[in-house]
Amino acid sequence: MSNTKWYQRSGNQGDVVISTRIRLARNLQRMPFPAAMTVEQKKAVADQLFEVLLEREGESFSHIRMNTLDELQALSLVERHLISPEFARRGEGEALVLSADESVSIMSCEEDHLRIQVMRSGLDLDGAFQEADCWDTYLDNRLHFAFDERLGYLTQCPSNLGTGMRASLMLHLPALQEKGIVQQLSATVSKLGLTIRGLYGEGSGSKGAIYQLSNQVTLGITEAEAIENLKGIAEQIIKEERHHRQELGETLAAQDRIFRSLGILKHARLLSGKEFMSLISQVRMGVSLQLIEGVTLDQLGALLVDAQAATLSLANGDSPDAAKRDALRAELVRECLKGV
Amino acid sequence: MSNTKWYQRSGNQGDVVISTRIRLARNLQRMPFPAAMTVEQKKAVADQLFEVLLEREGESFSHIRMNTLDELQALSLVERHLISPEFARRGEGEALVLSADESVSIMSCEEDHLRIQVMRSGLDLDGAFQEADCWDTYLDNRLHFAFDERLGYLTQCPSNLGTGMRASLMLHLPALQEKGIVQQLSATVSKLGLTIRGLYGEGSGSKGAIYQLSNQVTLGITEAEAIENLKGIAEQIIKEERHHRQELGETLAAQDRIFRSLGILKHARLLSGKEFMSLISQVRMGVSLQLIEGVTLDQLGALLVDAQAATLSLANGDSPDAAKRDALRAELVRECLKGV
Secondary structure, eight states, X not given: OOOOOGGGSOOBTTTTEEEEEEEEEEOBTTSOOGGGOOHHHHHHHHHHHHHHHHTSTTOOEEEEEGGGSOHHHHHHHHHTTSSOTGGGGXXXXXXXXXXXXXXEEEEESXXXXXXXXXXXXXXXXXXXXXXXXXXXXXXXHHHOBOEETTTEEOOSSGGGTBTOEEXXXXXXXXXXXXXXXXXXXXXXXXXXXXXXEETTOOSSSOGGXXXXXXXXXXXXXXXXXXXXXXXXXXXXXXXXXHHHHHHHHTSHHHHHHHHHHHHHHHHOSOOOHHHHHHHHHHHHHXXXXXXXXXXXXXXXXHHHHHTSHHHHHXXXXXXXXXXXXXXXXXXHHHHHTTTO | OOOOOGGGSOOBTTTTEEEEEEEEEEOBTTSOOGGGOOHHHHHHHHHHHHHHHHTSTTOOEEEEEGGGSOHHHHHHHHHTTSSOTGGGGOXXXXXXXXXXXXSEXXXXXXXXXXXXXXXXXXXOHHHHHHHHHHHHHHHHHHHOXXXXXXTXXXXXXXXXXXXXXXXXXXXXXXXXXXXXXXXXXXHHHHHTTEEEEEXXXXXXXXXXXXXXXXXXOOSSXXXXXHHHHHHHHHHHHHXXXXXXXXXXXXXXXXXXHHHHHHHHHHHOSOOOHHHHHHHHHHHHHHHXXXXXXXXXHHHHHHHHHHTSHHHHHHHTSSOOOHHHHHHHHHHHHHHHTTTO
């Protein structure tokens, strides 16, 4: 199996959709929810999970006890969207299972006994769901999930009852953000059972103009319906973003911003994480508008992960101070963009 | 004679000294000063000047009646340091003589009857003075300058009495400006009979960190003494600037500023004159520190002139609006830096 990560591959509609994520919340029968479990019980769940995965042939997984990780390693998993920020606290008994390409990850004893997550590059709700469903079936057959005819899958938080599924798209919306349209989207999509939020900070605009669009409703709706609903609205947003992007891209002011961002990224010797996010967003838009050549959206996608603070520090040995990290980030970015 | 302008050639100590200027204020005998002259009298002075220059073989001069120029042409002459801003008002009877390489220029009926100016690239006070002196002698023999044994050359403003000479060096002092040292220099040099001022705006620092160092004293001192004095102090300043530049250049923060400036200049689609000055100053320092290769100090010197508003507009046909001009400036700069 190759070591290529899922986020290093290009995806469908990659100009706007960075990635697709399906997450299933599942709990074992006859076992208290994690909030009420002892460490021993949590360890037992992880043991069972590790064991049933060992039986599965042709797949290679990392089995990680969260308390064996240091802070940097855990934060890097958050940056790679593999675990929740809460899980990075590395509680005893908590564990993580990770496929080699990092597209499949299972948190053991986060909010629920299992959180099965499948990630795909670009827009691929059906593909991601099929794979998640396949893991769901495999694990259900061996571990037996708590399921109620009326309430569906039982979850610790009532908001996940039913399908227990959260489908999310990570969207790059620089044009809608710049034109102030993305801020209005929030009210619209919530009426349609969805939620949109800035992935890197709320407020006037998400850092890097990256937003997460997810389904909110899990009860009284099938997985297929939830996915169709999300897909339909995402397609509208993608169309809107492309339209405004095209319009913006024809202005000299936007071209100036795009190329300046490229110029700074290609030459800076120090880059803070915040500045990087804002500049890479402009460059990503420039690539999608074919104003910039010599770097692909996949390369930028990988850079978006690799340039995050903990992941960057980890790749460079130890935990450098902020100034050193800004220098490492600038170096990584220059290397990535040298062909432009 | 080639069309290469003086500012397109590299000069001695060019890392710090952009150019050298010698200006002699001269007036004809038995003729009121310009402030008291009629237009007819002014025209007569220009006629005489044009005539005696025609006699001089092997030299080709442009003879320009200032009122035949449009505003843009006159402003471009100011930007090229060939005339004073006052002279750009293009009063009737006023005239300019200009050598093909623009290193020699003579304003007729500015504040004095004649203002003979010689410019050289880099530090070349002796060379510039010798040439100015040669023109002084040539013109004195034919036009007969007003001279008093006690007061020296008679000038309209008493501050020019004596030698009538102003020797100036245009200095690039980014490190001294950044470290706040250039601001202290003012008091020091004035005690030594010199003056230093920002060439593009005063205040917290000159735009582009370009300063003009000139002699103030013209009475009771010979030209040679004034030049030696200026030269000695300039050498101290050059040494200081180089020392601080080297020190700065070793910091990652300064390297970051230098390379970001380069990145923006190489990629921007819109560049205001003010931003250009500040970025080109950083790049010029980067070239002198050999951090940046592929562009020479002469090319940057020529760019410094060519990217000024009126000169830029003039080279592009007519008088574009500010936004169009910013686009033209960005294009010119990208072209100049494409080899970097």
